[in-house]
Amino acid sequence: MTGVNRRRGYDASGRRDQARARRRQIVLSATELFERNGFGVTVADIADAADVSPETIYKSFGGKAGLIKVAFDQALAGDDQEVEVADRPETRAVETEPDPRRKLELYVAAAVPRMVRAGRLMLAIRDGARTDPALRELWTTALQQRLFGMTKLAEHLADSGSLRAGVTVEHARDTLWTLIAPELYELLVVMRGWTIPDYRDWMVRAMIAELV
Incomplete structure (x- = not known):
C-alpha cells in the first residue's frame, strides 16, 4: 500500500510539473506574439505557437485578456513567483540607501529592466483597451498601481530628506509617474532607437535634476 501511495504522489508531482511547464510555454509564446503584433493576435495564433489547443488557453487563462494579464504580471516581476515588487531585494536596497542620488540610481537600475521586459506588453494593453472592456479595466488598474x-x-x-527644498511630494510623485511611463519608453527606445543604457542614464539624470 505504501508503494502505491508513493507512485501516486510521484505521478501527481509529474503532472503538476508538466502543467507548469505547459503554462510557462503558453505565457512565453503569448508574450512574444503580443509584443510583435499587439493585442490583435488571436487565441488560435497563440495556441499554435505554444503547441496547445485553444481550449487549453481558455481553460487556463479565461481567454486572451486573462493571458495578457498573466504575461504582464510575470514580465514586471521577471519570474512567476508570487512575490510583490515592493517585497523584492531591489526595492529594499532603495529604501536603505542613504544617498539621495544613489537612491534614484538604484531605483532606475531596477525599473528599467522591468520596462524592457514589460514595456511592449503595457503598450499592447493600452492599445487593446480602446476596444476591449477587460483590457480597459486592466489598463486602468495598471495606471493606478503605478501612481x-x-x-x-x-x-x-x-x-528621508532626499527631496530638494521646495519639491513637494505631489510634484515628485507626478514626475516619477511620468518618467517611468511606457509612452516615454515607446518614444525613446521603440521609435527613436535609443539604447537601453542611454535610456537608463537619461532617466537617472532627469530624476536627479528634477527632484534632488
Missing part, C-alpha cells in the same frame, strides 16, 4: 507606487516612492524620498 500608487510612485506616491510611496515620493513619500519615502520626502521622509
Whole structure:
C-alpha cells in the first residue's frame, strides 16, 4: 500500500510539473506574439505557437485578456513567483540607501529592466483597451498601481530628506509617474532607437535634476 501511495504522489508531482511547464510555454509564446503584433493576435495564433489547443488557453487563462494579464504580471516581476515588487531585494536596497542620488540610481537600475521586459506588453494593453472592456479595466488598474507606487516612492524620498527644498511630494510623485511611463519608453527606445543604457542614464539624470 505504501508503494502505491508513493507512485501516486510521484505521478501527481509529474503532472503538476508538466502543467507548469505547459503554462510557462503558453505565457512565453503569448508574450512574444503580443509584443510583435499587439493585442490583435488571436487565441488560435497563440495556441499554435505554444503547441496547445485553444481550449487549453481558455481553460487556463479565461481567454486572451486573462493571458495578457498573466504575461504582464510575470514580465514586471521577471519570474512567476508570487512575490510583490515592493517585497523584492531591489526595492529594499532603495529604501536603505542613504544617498539621495544613489537612491534614484538604484531605483532606475531596477525599473528599467522591468520596462524592457514589460514595456511592449503595457503598450499592447493600452492599445487593446480602446476596444476591449477587460483590457480597459486592466489598463486602468495598471495606471493606478503605478501612481500608487510612485506616491510611496515620493513619500519615502520626502521622509528621508532626499527631496530638494521646495519639491513637494505631489510634484515628485507626478514626475516619477511620468518618467517611468511606457509612452516615454515607446518614444525613446521603440521609435527613436535609443539604447537601453542611454535610456537608463537619461532617466537617472532627469530624476536627479528634477527632484534632488
